[in-house]
Amino acid sequence: MTAERIVSVWESLRFPADAYGSAPGVLERIYDQAAEAPKIQSAIDWLYEHIEEFREFLSDHDYRWVFEPRAYGAGNEAYLQMRVLQQLSALYRIYKGVGMRLPPMGDVVVRGSLTSRYDMMSPRYLPRQGIHFIVVPIGFADWSQLAWWAVYCWCAGGDATDVDPWLAVTSRRHSSGVPAPEAEPSPALLELIARHFADPAKDLEVDRTDAAAVIAAKLPSFRRAAGLRPPEELTAFDEDIGYVLFDWSLSHELGHRLAGHAEHAQPGDPGYLDAEQEADRLGFDLFRASWGWRSSLLERAPIDEAGRIFFGSLVFFHTARLQSILKAAVESKLGSEVPGACDARDGEQEQRARRWLETAVAWIQSLEGTSAAMSTETRGRIEAFAGNLTGFGEHVVAVVQKIPDDEIARISSIVGGLTK
Numbered sequence: 001m002t003a004e005r006i007v008s009v010w011e012s013l014r015f016p017a018d019a020y021g022s023a024p025g026v027l028e029r030i031y032d033q034a035a036e037a038p039k040i041q042s043a044i045d046w047l048y049e050h051i052e053e054f055r056e057f058l059s060d061h062d063y064r065w066v067f068e069p070r071a072y073g074a075g076n077e078a079y080l081q082m083r084v085l086q087q088l089s090a091l092y093r094i095y096k097g098v099g100m101r102l103p104p105m106g107d108v109v110v111r112g113s114l115t116s117r118y119d120m121m122s123p124r125y126l127p128r129q130g131i132h133f134i135v136v137p138i139g140f141a142d143w144s145q146l147a148w149w150a151v152y153c154w155c156a157g158g159d160a161t162d163v164d165p166w167l168a169v170t171s172r173r174h175s176s177g178v179p180a181p182e183a184e185p186s187p188a189l190l191e192l193i194a195r196h197f198a199d200p201a202k203d204l205e206v207d208r209t210d211a212a213a214v215i216a217a218k219l220p221s222f223r224r225a226a227g228l229r230p231p232e233e234l235t236a237f238d239e240d241i242g243y244v245l246f247d248w249s250l251s252h253e254l255g256h257r258l259a260g261h262a263e264h265a266q267p268g269d270p271g272y273l274d275a276e277q278e279a280d281r282l283g284f285d286l287f288r289a290s291w292g293w294r295s296s297l298l299e300r301a302p303i304d305e306a307g308r309i310f311f312g313s314l315v316f317f318h319t320a321r322l323q324s325i326l327k328a329a330v331e332s333k334l335g336s337e338v339p340g341a342c343d344a345r346d347g348e349q350e351q352r353a354r355r356w357l358e359t360a361v362a363w364i365q366s367l368e369g370t371s372a373a374m375s376t377e378t379r380g381r382i383e384a385f386a387g388n389l390t391g392f393g394e395h396v397v398a399v400v401q402k403i404p405d406d407e408i409a410r411i412s413s414i415v416g417g418l419t420k
Ligand SMILES: [Zn+2]
Pocket: 252, 253, 256, 264, 276, 279
């Protein structure tokens, strides 16, 4: 494998604009190459600094190209590539140590991608021509940051920033439970909803008008979101959530590589649930094996280590769930859903969620009696967190439903006007 081959295969791929991802090559035109070069170099420098920890894995797999700046289009790709290497080499060492048969771990390449659609926005495994791409939509980080900020505001009971976010999301705010679904929406949630309504007009490839901002300026229900930008400085909460979210999604997608899947199945495809569960199971192994690389992560969260490890996948699970709740709420409000299609998709997602929880519970049980067992306090916080997130989902649906019909009727003309 060479940097040239990676670039040429990636350039040869063309995704339909309305499906997952977008035209590769466009990112390279957007990124300021002069600004990206030092970021790429610093990721490579980091690898040299920690080379001892990777030596065995790298001597057994052809990853020479990871040291070549030409292999990357942007700093973030190089940075995420190093995190992929952390996971693979950590699991490799454990498997090798106990003499386990090694699964395929070679030729995994991280690539950033644009996407103009807010569903299926998390990283995705995409094997093509012998290269095992993990495609990362660049909007994922931004979307997640907004979503978790909205969760925090809701759990804290307003836009207040004086409440510790971790305490807010992991404890019940009232003894009677979470706030009512009708609670006043935060600017962050309104911005997220506006983005989902504006979705068809979003074209990050060129500097078009920000359709969500236009909706916020023109429709009274969204006014509080007007001019909203995510907090400029990342807080410890954003940083931890963002890190753990990316790492777990990389773990799951790498799970598909380890399992030898020929393609990432879609809901409705035969074997979809089995394939997803297999990737989740291997993902747990990768995430756990590489925990040492991020052991300082979530230190500010009031939970023990077993809880922190479990939290990674839990945060991802709830982020994905929020995406589908928002999408379904917006589609039903616009009357654009295909009859029946949503039920089938939801049914399968629900089933997947249940099986995912079974995998997670089995993992927690495997820790019983060891020093890594989860404490009662941590369990209580995780349960409060799950309860808060369920309540937040209901809040999202209630807020979308409350938007007046005359505003909804104007959205398509606003968005349609911008796409022309
Ligand atoms: Zn998957």
